[in-house]
Amino acid sequence: MTAQAMPSTLRIGLSRGALELRTFMRDREAAAFTFAMPIVLMLIFGTIFKGEIKGTGVDFRQYFAAGIIASGIASTTFISLGVGIAQERDDGTLKRLYGMPMPPAAYFIGKTITALVLSVAETVVLFLLGHVMFGLNPPGTPERWFTFVWVFVAGVTVCTLLGIAVSSVPRSGRGAAAVLNVPYLVLQFISGVYFTFTELPKGVQDAGAVFPLKWICQGLRSALLPDTLLPVEPAHAWEHGRIALVLAAWAVAGFALCLTTFRWKRRDDG
Amino acid sequence: MDETAVRIRGLRKRYGDVDAVDGVDLDIPRGEVFALLGPNGAGKSTTVEILEGHRRRTGGEVAVLGADPGRPTRRWRARIGIVSQTSEERPQLTVRETVRHYAGYYPAPRDPDEVIEAVGLTEKAGARLARLSGGQRRRVDVALGIVGDPELLFLDEPTTGFDPDARRQFWKLIESLAGDGTTILLTTHYLDEAEALADRVGVIARGRLVEVGTPRELGGRATAKAHVSWTGPEGPRTLETHSPTQVVAELSQKFDGEVPELTVTRPTLEDTYLTMIGAAR
């Protein structure tokens, strides 16, 4: 018997990515829940919010648009993966995969592809809406484009890793959405999505600054909004170095959590 | 190559203070079809899942295709097929998409369409799993168990939910896999299934293997007394005997022709089985 070559990890990973995306497209609930939610919120709050941020000449709705793009990324990564993996663990999909000759990395490649494709699509839709409704403009210079891209990539990376890690927290697949939406909603309120960050109470700002969403919002504002906004930024500067540092730290922490907490089985599987 | 597909010595598994598997010894040679019978909670799934590498054992030694299932490698995984007692697949995908996808994990998979044909789902190949009946979904599980062309196949109550026709078709599939030399370990509650498919049967009760043997000789069935029953003038009568032919000949003379309601039976596998698990209680 000649030993046949095993299919490569990359090939299985790509095929998993394709399968996940196809499943997502056909799964109206998941699509509505993670993809449409930020869009709906943008439409609702876009009609409620009014006026300029004092002394900056920037329409608050544009500030909000940058924040909701960050929330959209968190939704298509953190929420989508966290809930999706918890459900796959609960319904035995992960157990089946563990029983097959699939390299674990292929599973995560598939998840990453899905998260990345959905995040790009979500960002494009939210940006176009922001452009049409609130006059949000694309990054004006190559430097700002560069900022946009790296903040986007870092944001997707951090939220993907945290989504995979957090999937081990809910006890059941059914409860996962409820469990994950609590931190997600709270973070949106304390990270400068619905309110100008610096108008939040000092303690709330400090709490928000611990978590990645605040820094992703700030990074996206630095790419999409004019420097006249700087007076209402927490350090009166864009703090790119610090953004990179905080996100890198969260990526390392998220990766370590994934490695240590990921389970293929339910808690009570024996 | 090692001639033993599964080798189990003193296997134990404890959950809290429950001994789910309590000292099981068993060898399954290559090419054998082995059926594990036992009442609910006897420890069948626990045993099988330890062999599959899905659960950790508390004690004992296990070798599956020469390797410890507690440390599974990809190559080893590619050589076994698993149909778990419960599993689910994405309802949004079609049968063909699902089988094709998983075929891609194996170095030398079977042809997906051929596998779909073998489990009798060709007509439903383009249907999403959400639209399949329970028994049809179960057949998808079986398809995924065999798509990698395994040397050793684990089937944990594979035919639950199958209609009689599907069960016969499944038996044919198992026979053809066995004919190709696949080693098969299956659990079942259907005694006719064990009798039809298995070279040997093991009966497990309360985590202990109470007996192992061919379906014919299990529990001394081959040598057990036959029951001769008939209705005489004084009502229904039954006699237990080692020589039923002689009894029938005598009765025939006595009644001078037809004996009313004459039957000769030997204990069925089910009778033997029920006696055995009754004794283990």
Ligand SMILES: Nc1ncnc2c1ncn2[C@@H]1O[C@H](COP(=O)(O)OP(=O)(O)OP(=O)(O)O)[C@@H](O)[C@H]1O
């Ligand atoms: N994950 C678990 N945690 C705790 N106890 C368990 C677990 N899995 C099984 N058990 C216990 O171990 C014993 C054997 O269970 P097992 O699932 O192996 O039985 P089985 O023979 O497969 O039964 P069935 O015919 O109902 O499938 C039972 O008493 C069961 O309650």
Ligand SMILES: [Mg+2]
């Ligand atoms: Mg079982």
